[in-house]
Amino acid sequence: MKHVMPVIEYWRDRIEKHPLHSWLVTPERNVRPEQKLWFALYFTNFIMYFRELNQYHISYGNDRRLDRQREAISAHADEDMTHSRMFMRDLRTLGWNEDLGWRPSELYYWLFLSEVNESLRRRVTQITKLVIEAEHPAVRFAVVEAIEACGNALFRHTDQLAREWTAATGKELIYWGAFHLARETGHAIEDDDEFEEFKKAELTEEQREAARRRAIRIFELIDEQNSDMLRLAQETISQGGFAYRRGIHAAPPKWLPTIPGPEVFDFNFWPDTDAHPSQKEIQDTWRRCREALRNSKLMKFFKADTLKEAKAKVRFAVMYSATDTCGTPTVYKYMLPYPIPVDARERAINRLSRRFGKRADMLFVDWQSLGLDECLDWPISRTLEFIYLDRATDSHRDTRGIITYHIDVTLDPVLRYWTIATLKGLTEAYAKASRHLADWVVKDTGADLPYMTLRLHPDEMKVKLENDPEADDIQFWRLEVSEKTAREGVALVTGIYEQILARLDAMVESWDRNDYPEVFRMLDDVRP
Numbered sequence: 001m002k003h004v005m006p007v008i009e010y011w012r013d014r015i016e017k018h019p020l021h022s023w024l025v026t027p028e029r030n031v032r033p034e035q036k037l038w039f040a041l042y043f044t045n046f047i048m049y050f051r052e053l054n055q056y057h058i059s060y061g062n063d064r065r066l067d068r069q070r071e072a073i074s075a076h077a078d079e080d081m082t083h084s085r086m087f088m089r090d091l092r093t094l095g096w097n098e099d100l101g102w103r104p105s106e107l108y109y110w111l112f113l114s115e116v117n118e119s120l121r122r123r124v125t126q127i128t129k130l131v132i133e134a135e136h137p138a139v140r141f142a143v144v145e146a147i148e149a150c151g152n153a154l155f156r157h158t159d160q161l162a163r164e165w166t167a168a169t170g171k172e173l174i175y176w177g178a179f180h181l182a183r184e185t186g187h188a189i190e191d192d193d194e195f196e197e198f199k200k201a202e203l204t205e206e207q208r209e210a211a212r213r214r215a216i217r218i219f220e221l222i223d224e225q226n227s228d229m230l231r232l233a234q235e236t237i238s239q240g241g242f243a244y245r246r247g248i249h250a251a252p253p254k255w256l257p258t259i260p261g262p263e264v265f266d267f268n269f270w271p272d273t274d275a276h277p278s279q280k281e282i283q284d285t286w287r288r289c290r291e292a293l294r295n296s297k298l299m300k301f302f303k304a305d306t307l308k309e310a311k312a313k314v315r316f317a318v319m320y321s322a323t324d325t326c327g328t329p330t331v332y333k334y335m336l337p338y339p340i341p342v343d344a345r346e347r348a349i350n351r352l353s354r355r356f357g358k359r360a361d362m363l364f365v366d367w368q369s370l371g372l373d374e375c376l377d378w379p380i381s382r383t384l385e386f387i388y389l390d391r392a393t394d395s396h397r398d399t400r401g402i403i404t405y406h407i408d409v410t411l412d413p414v415l416r417y418w419t420i421a422t423l424k425g426l427t428e429a430y431a432k433a434s435r436h437l438a439d440w441v442v443k444d445t446g447a448d449l450p451y452m453t454l455r456l457h458p459d460e461m462k463v464k465l466e467n468d469p470e471a472d473d474i475q476f477w478r479l480e481v482s483e484k485t486a487r488e489g490v491a492l493v494t495g496i497y498e499q500i501l502a503r504l505d506a507m508v509e510s511w512d513r514n515d516y517p518e519v520f521r522m523l524d525d526v527r528p
Contacts, residue, residue, distance in 0.1 A: 001138055001142075001198065001199055001200065001201040001202075001203055001208075001211070002199070002200070003208055003212070004142050004203070004208060004211045004212050004215065005199055007212050007215060007216065008142065008145055008146060008149065008215050011146065011149070011215070011216065011219040012149040012153070012186070014219070014223075015149065015150050015153050015219055015222065015223060015226075016153045018153070018223060018226045018227075018230075019226075019227075019230055020039070020154075020226040020227070020229060020230040021153060021154065021157040021226075022157075023036070023230055023234075024036055024157040024158060024160070024161060025157050025160045025161070031237060032165075033161040033162075033164040033165045033168070034094055034161075034165055035237050036161055036233065036237075037094070037158065037161060037176060038233050038236050038237065038242070039229040039230070039232065039233035040087075041110075041236075041242065042116070042117065042120065042228065042229050042232045042233065043120065043225070043229055044111060044384075045111055045112075045117060045120050045121060045124055046120065046123075046124050046127075046225075047083075047084060047087050048084050048087070048384055048387070048388040049124060049388070050080065050081075050083060050084055051080075051081045051082075051083070051084040051388065051389075052388075052397050052400065052401060053127070053128060053131065054077035054078075054080045054081045055077070055081050055397075055401070056397075056398075056400075056401030056402075056404070056405065057128060057131045057132050057401070057404070057405070058073065058074075058076075058077040058080070058131055058140070058144055059073070059074040059077035059078065060073065060074050060137075061074075067137070068194065068197075069137035069138070069141070069194075069197070069198065069201075070137050072189050072191065072194045072198075073137060073140055073141060073144065073188065073189070075190075076144070076188055076189060076190060079183065083175070083180065083183070084388060084389065085389065086174050086175035086179070086180055087175045088381055088384060088385065088389070089174055089175065090173045090174060090175040090176055091380065091381050091384075092381050093171055093172070093173060094173070096380060096381075097379035097380050097381055098379075099241075100242055100246070100380055102246065102250055102380050103373040103378075104372065104373055104376055104378050104383045104386075105252045105364055105367050105368070105372065105373050106246065106250035106251070106252065107250065107380055107383045107384070108252070108322055108323075108326050108364075108383070108387075109249075109250055109251065109252040109326075109364065110249055110250040111326070111387075112323075112326035112327055112329075112330070112360075113252070113326060113329065113360060113361065114249035114250065115249060116232065116245065116248075116249040117249070119224070119225075119228060120225060120228070121330045121334070122330075122333075122334045123221045123222075123224065123225055125330060125334040125335050126217070126221055126334070127147070127218060127221055128404060128408065129335075129408040130143055130214045130217055130218060131143055131144075132404070132405060132408040132409055133210075133214070133408065133409075134210065134211075134214055136207055136210075137198075138198060138201045138203055138207060138211060139203075139207055139210050139211045139214065141188050141189070141198045141201075141211075142211035142212070142214065142215040143211075143214045143215060143218055144188035145187060145188040145215065146214075146215040146216075146218035146219050147188075147218055147222075148184070148185070148186050148187055148188050149186050149187075149219075150218070150219065150222040151184045151186070152181075152184045152185060152186030153186075154226075155176070155180055155181045155184045156181060158176040158177070159176070159177050159178055159181045161176060162176040162177030162178070163177065163178075252361070252364035252367070252368075253361055253364050253365060254364070254365065254368045255365060255448065256361065256362060256365055256450065256457070257457070257458055258362065258450040258455035258456060258457060258458070259455060259456050259457075259458050260455060260456075261453075261454040261455055261456050262454065263454075263456060267355070267472060268472065268473070268474060268475050268476075269352065269421070269424075270421070270425075271283050271286065271421060271475075271476075271477035273475070273477075273478070274478075275477040275478060276477070276478050276479055276480050276481070278480050278481045278482075278483075278486055279414075279477055279478075279479070279480075279481055279486060279489065281486055281489075281490055282418060282477070282486060282489035282490055282493060283477055285489075285490050285493045285494060286418070286421065286422060286425065286493050289422070289425075289426065289493055289494065289497035290425045290426060290429055292497070292501075293426055293429045293430070293497065293500070293501065293504075294429045294433075296501065296504070298501070298504045298505055298508050299433045301313065301504075301507070301508045301511065302317075302433040302434050302436060302437045303436075303437070304437060304440075307440070307441070307444050307445075308523055310437050310440050310441050311370070311441050311445070311523050312519050312520050312523060313437055313511070314366075314370065314434075314437055314438050314441050314449070314452060315370045315372060315375070315519040316507075316511055316516065316519045317434050317437075317452070317507075318363065318366050318367060318370060318372065318451070318452065319372060319376070319516065319519065320393075320507050320510070321363075322363060322367070323387050323393070323396055324396060324399070324400070325359075325360050325363050325451070326360050326363065327400070328356075328357045328359075328360050329357040329358075329360050331357060331403075331407075332353045332354075332356050332357030333353070333357065335404070335407050335408070336349065336352075336353045336407060336416055336419070336420065337349065337350040337353045337354075338350055338411075338413075344468075344470040344471045344474060345413035345414075345471075345474060345476075345479075346413050347468060347470075347471040348413065348417075348471040348472070348474045348476070349413050349416050349417060349420075351465055351468065351471055351472070352417070352420055353420075354463055354465060355463050356420070356424070358457060359451060359456070359457070362450045362451035362455070362457075363451040365448055365449075365450050365451065366438075366448075366449045366450065366451045366452050368448075369447040369448045369449055370447065370449070371522055372519075374521075374522060375518050375519060375520075375521040375522050376516075376518045376519075377518070378518075390515075392506070392510040392513075392515045392516075394506070395499075395502050395503040395505075395506035395507075396503060398499060398502065398503070399499045399500060399502075399503050402495055402496065402499045403419070403423070403496060403499075406419055406492050406495065406496065407419055410488070412485060412488075413476070414476050414479060414481055414485060414489070415485065415488055415489055415492060417476035417477075418476075418489050418492055418493060419492060419496070421477075422492065422493050422496045422497065423496065426496065426497060426500050427500075430500070430504065431454060432454075434452060435452060435453055435454050437452075438452035438453045439453055
């Protein structure tokens, strides 16, 4: 580790000098301190996801008890998980709920589908992958130390803005000011003795290179993000606020041309033929899990006695699935594909990824037709809470954590294939059940619900891929795999199934508890 720490210190000094930081603390005529904090709207995905990053990926979970190093890293993650709520408090204190006035659908689109935040979404997936790949505590320490160094540099500069704003208004900012800064020490470990122990750790050559390379990449990604945030914040100030960009980047579609389904799989995808004997247990597990989900008693949720109940349940299902649905394009764009495919199997996975994740924008047409913005009437902070913090949506975050782990923990194309097949196979079972309810609502109200009724984009059938017969001929389930891969495949399929079932169960329980009575408001407004 003595060879890694100087690299981190070099980059710590370099990130400190980023122009974003100097801009934050340099007074400008006619620019108020809180306006410079507008950069945060181009960083919100990461700020709010930071809780999940620590909970599911930086912390070692149940394995934290294996040794002191894992426990030390996990203890730091426990504290970092609380920071997203500080941001929420400052958002309200700054008056951004009122100043922005964004409806739930606008915020969803801004966070998960807007072009202006596309690079941030990519960087968040890359940072997460760097953490997950750093399984050894000393390597993970280096990755987290890099993240913490960047955080400390940022918050030491926002603290000055927070003090200026407090002096002018008498109100305290806890996320951007001294309260949070006291918890952002710039280090992955708080205890001095434990920190010194990490610094003196002996690493193999492979571990040393992994720690060095991953720490550098963290700094590079955050350096890139800082540059984007500086430019975007300055442009927003020049534009007089977010009204202009709201009209472009927080503007979900209200209508889309669609055609009837079902989705056509005229390429090698479904594992319908017999698997190679080495993969038979994976295939059998996949088939059992799909059948079990189809026959689950939880599917009774998608039945209703009255049209009023049907409309409320469709609203609830759309609202409850929105985060996962809107995140799907990112999964297929940045998480599953190989950045540099080296053989036909990796190219085949990339080609599959190009075909999927195309329907997320349809959800906003359903959202509009169901009048969800009006019936929810949530400010920005309440929508963020629903996505990232609500007790009732814990199962969503558990699901994202498990799926992300299974994708990022391996580079094996066969396992990535089974991840895709499991996600598609299980969501198909769920979607077909919910479609019957949506069809009833469409028939009796004329509402436009392309997402819930499984309609398709006309151009979805025309994914433009150059010919690659070698990749297209691959049937992943018919490839021979090692016993280890077979075990991992079974665990992958089972883990995703169990979590999707748990999420469905949590949705039904939330409905039964009436956690979101808003979905019953203005049901007569469900409209064509």
